[in-house]
Amino acid sequence: MTLPRETVEARMAAFREACLLKRLRLTHQRIEVFRALASSEEHPDVESIHRVVRKRIPTISPDTIYRNLKLLAEHGLVSVAGMSHERLRFDANMGPHHHFVCVKCGRIRDFTSRELQHVAFPAEARAFGAPVSMHLEVKGFCSACQKGRKT
Amino acid sequence: MTLPRETVEARMAAFREACLLKRLRLTHQRIEVFRALASSEEHPDVESIHRVVRKRIPTISPDTIYRNLKLLAEHGLVSVAGMSHERLRFDANMGPHHHFVCVKCGRIRDFTSRELQHVAFPAEARAFGAPVSMHLEVKGFCSACQKGRKT
């Protein structure tokens, strides 16, 4: 809620534009859900957004927040922070390494990179506090899922 | 299950060693749970590990898998793949950027890095298929959580 008003307004304008283009109805619920997210730098969860939107639309249901955010994510208007939110998955490889994650089948493959091995914590990240680890996640289509993919 | 036997045996030996050192009891359940994970490159979930271990210990409960993996993760003997697994969190910032995630309070902060901006997909990752995006996650203690931290 600390974003400059003009940034939020720009996002709102782009949002309305994109919804018209994509034939997504501009319900007040949808607009207020997006506004709450677009006004935040906190990467909020559904409950947090619900608390905000309920001030303007007291009867809005959590399901509407979920439904809209999922829809907007599918249309590339918002994104989900972090990795695909499935069940917990574990790793016995405790050496430093990175992951290639297939966005279709969910398979996770390890890799190391001589280049990246020596990359220090970015100064921009260090400004936020004390980094302790770094993990690169490359998302894409694995070889198996790549063949037989549309277009 | 395609890992060389000697790799698995080395991991088992290190595991027993670490458990003795940390005074973690070497129960059959714990040993077999670790063995199942240490024998896999698939970053398996609890259900998958349960299926494997049940062949040797038919009465083992899923709770025992969860409990042991959580314990072992706290002791740094295994790790959890991907980012902290809490509820879904959303992002209206659709530009390319990375995240600093505080391991204590869970706060997520955006940053960009001129260096990283121009890093191509690592060849090692490209070998697995067709990469589409890349995201760096720096974990650490944010400034607020850093002060007043033990040691």
Place this chain on the structure above:
DNA sequence: TCCCAAATAAGATAGAATCCTATTTACGAA
């Protein structure tokens, strides 16, 4: 203004992860 597919509200449901507790067990000490 009318129409209807899209969207919503509210409760039901599903599913992952954790909790509870009686029972069993690993392992240090005698």
Place this chain on the structure above:
DNA sequence: TTCGTAAATAGGATTCTATCTTATTTGGGA
């Protein structure tokens, strides 16, 4: 080896997030 005890387990109960179902409402084109 045996014993005592704190740690660990099994299995059912519980919690909690996210999705689904369905009756009702509504945005927006005609």
